[in-house]
Amino acid sequence: MSSAADVPAHLVLSRRDLEFLLYEWLDVESLTERKRFSDHSRETFDAVMELSEQIAVKHFAPHNKKADANEPHVGEDGKVVLIPEVEQALTVFNDAGLISGQFDDSLGGMQLPTTVSKASLAWFQAANTGTATYPFLTIGNANLLIEYGSEDLVDAYVRPMLEGRFHGTMCLSEPGAGSSLAYITTKAVEQGDGTYAVTGTKMWISGGEHELGENIVHLVLAKIPGGPAGVKGISLFVVPKTLVNADGSLGERNDVNLVGLNHKMGYRGTTNTLLAFGENGGATGYLVGEPHKGLSYMFKMMNEARIGVGMGATALGYTGYLHSVAYARDRAQGRPVGDKDPAAPQVPIIDHSDVRRMLLAQKSYVEGGLALGLYCSRLVDEQITGEQDAADRAGFLLDVLTPIAKAWPSQWCLEANNLAIQVHGGYGYTRDYNVEQFYRDNRLNPIHEGTNGIQGLDLLGRKVVAQGGRGLQLLVETITETIDAMSGEYADALRAAVDRLVAVTGTLWGQGDAEVALANSSAYLEATGHVVVAWLWLDQLRAIGDKEGAFYDGKRVAARYFFRYELPKTGPQFDLLENLDRTTLDLDTSVL
Amino acid sequence: MSSAADVPAHLVLSRRDLEFLLYEWLDVESLTERKRFSDHSRETFDAVMELSEQIAVKHFAPHNKKADANEPHVGEDGKVVLIPEVEQALTVFNDAGLISGQFDDSLGGMQLPTTVSKASLAWFQAANTGTATYPFLTIGNANLLIEYGSEDLVDAYVRPMLEGRFHGTMCLSEPGAGSSLAYITTKAVEQGDGTYAVTGTKMWISGGEHELGENIVHLVLAKIPGGPAGVKGISLFVVPKTLVNADGSLGERNDVNLVGLNHKMGYRGTTNTLLAFGENGGATGYLVGEPHKGLSYMFKMMNEARIGVGMGATALGYTGYLHSVAYARDRAQGRPVGDKDPAAPQVPIIDHSDVRRMLLAQKSYVEGGLALGLYCSRLVDEQITGEQDAADRAGFLLDVLTPIAKAWPSQWCLEANNLAIQVHGGYGYTRDYNVEQFYRDNRLNPIHEGTNGIQGLDLLGRKVVAQGGRGLQLLVETITETIDAMSGEYADALRAAVDRLVAVTGTLWGQGDAEVALANSSAYLEATGHVVVAWLWLDQLRAIGDKEGAFYDGKRVAARYFFRYELPKTGPQFDLLENLDRTTLDLDTSVL
The missing domain is CATH 1.20.120 (Four Helix Bundle (Hemerythrin (Met), subunit A))
Structure with a gap:
């Protein structure tokens, strides 16, 4: 049965399928012939996959339901309270080096192929998407800063993030500007010392406030007064929750404040916030790259995030599928078509053709979605390490596939979760079973990182x-x-x-x-x-x-x-x- | 905006559409020429519709969200605790005579056409399906007893139900027999005095326990030992929560006990229970009609319930549609295709073609569903009051349409709710808005009263x-x-x-x-x-x-x-x- 809080590995994700996709289909072993991945081998990939499975199953899955039932709240001291299992799980995750899996050696990372890294991270998305979102946001943030930020910003913020000490967010939307970022009103005014005073309100900020780790590094889109109108006038800033001194020690609290937590249908383990920047004069911000190029930098992260959303949707669909197969094998109900003997024992519902339809549909969606996400990840690896022509081609194909990689799983793996509930019948509608939560969590995915309409x-x-x-x-x-x-x-x-x-x-x-x-x-x-x-x-x-x-x-x-x-x-x-x-x-x- | 707990009438349901369907399409006025409805006129129908709208909007809608956020629980005294607004709303509903709208004059009813009655009740399903379910179960129960029960049973149980003093349930499923009722194991043993001792466990019993009104009348499927195997050995019993004396006063507590409440994804306002009958020797039950004919009696109620499920699904879809139209008119975001002026003001999202698609889809589903439900209700009226041939034809067509009337709205008006969330974007995913609850409530409908696979x-x-x-x-x-x-x-x-x-x-x-x-x-x-x-x-x-x-x-x-x-x-x-x-x-x- 699938009602226990402890979810066995074979109900979280399929290692066999991941191995098939990585080794038999996408041939990631061949990547070890490339310079960037030359320290790796099938053995190191397998070790990462196994470690991920173990940590996800042991430290993430068990509190998935509890985090849903006990959503973050603001305590009496004004601080955001999460259940303690979240920090415990993240500590194990960070200590195992998984936060930095895809990053360079020089930054303390494992320099894994993106394909392997994303496959390993899928375990966490399937086991507990709410908790997994914190490091995922951090990874996306770090990735952007490495690409476009100065060395100082990398030293001050990226290194602590990849050590698991700091967390990252991305602050794009505002109450009046969600799908349409051209209309953001957050302002950043140069203060004469190279820093900026950032003022404005940001909405839907996941991981925007909490007491995990030591600091939160917000990447904030804002407009520098006098710049071009619309998206061409958007710049990108690092705005830390707590300022960081030159020696890397923590300084004063920055002028970033929690206005409120959003209370959602699902995805409840991840705080989602309305944040006020500069209520008391201006939050200190550090420009990333050049002025007015913020949106293009953010889109680097956004494109990764979109593939990540698709993988997350797939992971939730996948675990729901595995739960419903197990349930359908176990649950006896009814007789085969044509068997009119009222004394005949009931058969497992997996014997009924309509239940099989619902299982096959789920399988075709979730394995299709996983193939799509990993194929796109493989294109990232090609883009980074392939010969020029192949790299260009991979990057271009990735661009074309990105809206599909985001939207398709968020539509069809959500439908998989819908079918997983249906296979469970009345039980699936109760919170004693896991599948209704998967649906509620997954329902976010067609909305965020660009609605499917935008895609x-x-x-x-x-x-x-x-x-x-x-x-x-x-x-x-x-x-x-x-x-x-x-x-x-x-x-x-x-x-x-x-x-x-x-x-x-x-x-x-x-x-x-x-x-x-x-x-x-x-x-x-x-x-x-x-x-x-x-x-x-x-x-x-x-x-x-x-x-x-x-x-x-x-x-x-x-x-x-x-x-x-x-x-x-x-x-x-x-x-x-x-x-x-x-x-x-x-x-x-x-x-x- | 649609975030307030007080939902205005025009966001609950469309009176104009109901009037169109009743008068311009189904011509219910012509029914007043028939003997059964001869006391009625367009004016009395309109009065019922207006009263329903007012009570639904004023007394049902305002606590819909509160009931969702405060689901029933078992108090320290072992009694089920609901928020007080439920009983208050039901009192108004009952006092207005709406509980007995479709029933005979002789039973204190209004003797309304089913079509008008179902249209009036749709207001309550749209405003607050959790609270509305209590009287709906009672109506179904009473309807069955009037058709198949003895005069004594009608006097003892139906009359108090139609006065709003007693509530009704239907107890079919068991933990091991849901879709497949042939396998129920609840037993009923004749006790020598014409009553039966009922023992067994019933699962998914909506309204199975609460402190509303004075009593709960369970209609229970059970097997009399020695009867035929399978569905042909199922009989139907009245098993009250509290026994009723010959003079109609309440007697001793019957041997029916709450084992536990089910905690669901939605539909939280309605208690859903696991009930034990006869833990202490046997619950007293009264046979309805003849032995071994219980399932056919129950199917009378079930067929009505299936159309009711479809209407409920439609009502939830309808209110979600109205919410999302209002939101789409109000929410400004983005520019029209081709407008590249970054200084142009944002337009209401209803101007975007993909939002229009989502609104039109919803409209076509929910108005289609409402037409289907009322068409079937009109067939019921024809079946009851038409000339023999027309009545037979109507009854037969109704049989054919019933699985569609249940399944189609529960699939497509659920999809309408899914689209209503999407139109609202991130806001729709929060519990500050109403649409996510509509989805969660509606997700029950493809499951209960026979899964859509069964249909x-x-x-x-x-x-x-x-x-x-x-x-x-x-x-x-x-x-x-x-x-x-x-x-x-x-x-x-x-x-x-x-x-x-x-x-x-x-x-x-x-x-x-x-x-x-x-x-x-x-x-x-x-x-x-x-x-x-x-x-x-x-x-x-x-x-x-x-x-x-x-x-x-x-x-x-x-x-x-x-x-x-x-x-x-x-x-x-x-x-x-x-x-x-x-x-x-x-x-x-x-x-x-």
């Missing part, structure tokens, strides 16, 4: 048309390689779907009106996402070849499910797009 | 093939009447879909293997549901004709949305069914 506009409005349509072309070339290597029902179906994608994209952008082209961008995103995941299923089958065994047969049947039940859903979506449907455009909203 | 088996395995296929034939004839009266794009699309439905049903049952026929019954249910709702949209357009005004234009655009975006989804589902896809049947579950 649709990004894919259709920017990514596929980038460089005169080279974005789509590159995607299609890559998919076609797989199709050409295979044959039969699935390859044929995928080729037809890709042809439609190309034709529809041509129709949309060929008619000359951007508003019409983008009117159904969500349908475009969904359809393209399904085409991409169908391709990744076919490519997994290519890697499997004629290998035998239950694991491979499981892949085969999930692929069959995806091609039979899922890919055909793109037909009506492509029809709608091809017809340049104007229902939403023509709408007189006063009739609603 | 699929019922529709395809029983209903459409009833009387040699007369079930489907009757549905198709009825839909075709509407198609024949209309013409153009929608009529053509619907005719084609109906043709496919007929062809696919023939293929499924023509191949001779029930297991194969039923392998994809959920796809069949979904596709048929979409065909039915498309028909109800077309039929609403038929009723509208060329009437002018924003309200009618709203109906037209929602119908357009449904025909353009929704009905085409049935194509791949019909394909799957026509191919007799065996993916789920062929599955070797050891590979999962």
